[in-house]
Amino acid sequence: MPVRTRAQRQRDRPILPHEVWCNAFEHMEPSEVLFLEQVSRTLRSLVSEKSVWKAILRSVCSKYGLFGPSFPVEEMSVKELQRAALGPELFKALVTRHSWPADELHEAQILVPTSDLTPFRKRGFKMGSRSVKLMWVRHLVPGGRFLFQVTQAPTKAAQDSSFTVQLWDLGVPGSPPLRKPGLMAEIKNGKPVNLNVTAVTAMVDPGNDVSLRVATYLSGYGTGCMIKIHAVSPSDPIFKRLAELHITNVIHNLHVSNPIVSGDVMLIRVNNIVVLWNFICHSYAAIPIAPIPTEKYSSDEDIVFTGDFVMVFRRGAQWGIHVWEVPALASFTRITGRSLSIVEAVTAVPDALLAIPFPEPKGRHYHAINVPQSGLQTLPLTFDVFSAPWQKRSHPVTWVGPTSRTITSCLRCTIGTQRVGTVTNSTRRSVDMLSVDTMASFKIQAPVTGASWTSPQFAPSLSDSSLSFAFLKSRIIEHKSGGDYRVSKQHNFAYSLDTFTPFPSGPSSSSTQNTAQPGNTANVSVTRFYEPDRRLQWSQRWSACVASGRMVDMACEGGDVHLLDYLY
Structure with a gap:
């Protein structure tokens, strides 16, 4: 082995102390740290x-909100730690590698995932002469x-009024x-007969990051x-009852949304009331919001909770935020x-009403909004506005080529x-400083004659406030057979904006810029996600993790539960 000269040894000596380098690594992307090996x-x-x-x-767990005990760091090798830290980057690179230009969506x-397992087999029970399937969330x-x-x-088949977590x-x-996954803990809970479990949400205990x-x-x-909250730790797998609340109202439920959690506060929307429940102090605040048409239910609004603000994205006649x-x-x-008990009250006037620009003129167009759905969000918050021409068709038709596709115009805001620069009014509220800026325009062509539409519930946990991954659905099969017209089959796609020239930002940009301008269009890539072969299309909803590349069915009645892994 050749003897290294003094100059070589001097060149290899670190300029900064060890502690400074380690602190710098925590603020870098893991892939960037790996590149330093070559220096x-x-x-x-x-x-x-x-x-x-x-x-x-x-640092990666803190950035992406990952549960630390998922990784047994003391037992893991350096290579395994590197692989775990690179998880989010590897998943994003995988989706990008399998992307396709938006004008060739068909x-x-x-x-395709690395594995598709069905670890939870069909289960049910006998009720008289028939078999009853269990419902899972x-x-x-x-x-x-x-x-x-x-x-x-199911409610009609329940022998006892209970559910198991x-x-x-x-x-x-x-x-x-x-x-064969390992069952770590379970607890049986009672419930009113007329209530069914519709959602389950897990969050890390802010006061104890090894507890859920x-x-x-x-x-x-x-x-x-009704909301029931339990605490459990993998190191002490025993469920502990933390809080419980049964919200009743004097009229029938017209609209109920899934809860959103920020620290110790949970947002629940019941009818025309937004309830903010501090489940540790067991106190609440109520915000009466404007009702939506009863025949529309939840299709005309999305709720975003940032911790400081409650934002309701409205479509139709109440278009705006x-x-x-x-x-x-x-x-x-x-x-x-x-x-x-929640009683309907006079609508509280919003502290701010933000205008949403239209990609196309309002007349003869359908409009939709793609808003992050992964729970608590942060500002700045990115959302997309979709617009497609209104078409009245009595029957599905055969796709005949690119010229027959409907072009969906979109704006990223x-x-x-x-x-x-200078605050002239010391009493100015933070809500008064919110603004909507138009960043870019883009277009997506559906693979058949129908339009592409937002699909925020496909995998909510993959979505974040920057919409690095956003989701849409579009038809992949549309044809007729004999005298019977088959229902068109839809599929889920992830889309991402590659490069774009943003619109001039500023307070007035959202009010003056309502349509896309030439030269400000974005390049869009689309990836078609895998769907197991199954009959129930409504079950195409996944709970996902960007760090591990795993996805699990969010809900189903009976049937096999699919566990997909894209990375290992």
């Missing part, structure tokens, strides 16, 4: 230390290792998922809703008991805070 022997040695990658993985490649904990599953019998271990991310909270949400027509500031926690009203 010098000293950095290669530093980057190979296990303590460095443990710190980087902790040729989009299918993103699930939530994959961010990190991809742990899964919450709620099991219940379970915590399962699917296996360490970065390795093949377990064919799971909220089970039940609703029923005319009986309000209605914003309310969240009251101070000290002003919340104490709840006595486990029940809260963002909600942010205006930059004010």
Whole structure:
């Protein structure tokens, strides 16, 4: 081995202390840290230390909201730690690699998972002479290792009024998922007969990052809703009851939304009331919002909770973003008991009403809004506006080529805070500084004669406030057979904006810019997601984890539960 000269040894000596380098690594992308191995022997040695990658993985967990105990860091090698830290980047690169130009959506490649397992087999029970299938609702904990599953019998077939919450271990991310997941804990809960479990949400305990909270949400027509919250830790797998609230109302339920959690506060929408429930202090605040037409139900609005603001995206006659500031926690009203009666009240005027630009003129066009659906959001918040020409067709028709496709015009917008150089009014509210800016325009062509439409519920946990992955659905089969016209089959696609020239930003850009301008169009890539072969199209909803590349059916009645893994 040749003797290294003094100059070579001096060149390899680190300029900065070890502690400074480690602190810098936590603010870099893991792939950038790996590139430093090629700079010098000293950095290669530093980057190979296990303590460095443990710190980087902790930083990745904090950035993406991952549950730390999903990764047994003390037992993992340096290579395994690097693989875990690179998870989000690897998944994004995988989706990008299988993308297709938006004007050739009909040729989009299918993103095939590495494995498609059915670890939870069919289960049910006998009721008289017939077999009754169980209903399941699930939530994959961010990190991809742990899964919450709620099991219940259908209301009409229930022998007892109860449901069971379970915590399962699917296996360490970065390795093949377990064919037989391990049941870690379960607890049986009672419920009113007329309520069914419709959603389950898991979140990390803000005061203890190795413990989880799971909220089970039940609703029923005319009986309000119920939320039960439990705490559990993988190191101490025993469910502990944390809080419970049964919200009733004096009229039938017209609209109930899934809960959104910010710290110790949960947002629940019941009828025309938004309830903010502090489940630790057991207090609440109510915001009466404007009603929507009863025949539309939830299709004409989306609710976003940022912690400081409640934003209601309205379509139709109430087009725009209605914003309310969240009251101070000290002003919340104490709840006595486990029940809260909600009475309809006079609509509270929004603290701000933000205009949403149209990609195309309003006349003879359908408009939709693609809003992040992964729960608590942060500002700036990105959303897309879809617009497609209105077409009246009595029957599906055969796709005959690119000229027959409907072009969907889209705008990418963002909600942010205006930059004010000098504050002239000390009482100016933060809600007054919100603005909507138009960033870019783009177009998507559906593979058949129908239009492309937003599909935010496809995999909500893949969505974030920047919409790095957004989802749409479009027809992939549309034809007639004999005298019977078959229903067109739809499929889910992920789309992302590659490069674009943003519109001039500023307070007035959203009000003056209502249509796309030449030269400001974005390049769009589309990836077609894999769907197992099954009969029920309504079950195309997944709980997903961007760090592990795993996806699990969110809900189904009977049937096999699919566990997909795209990365290991």
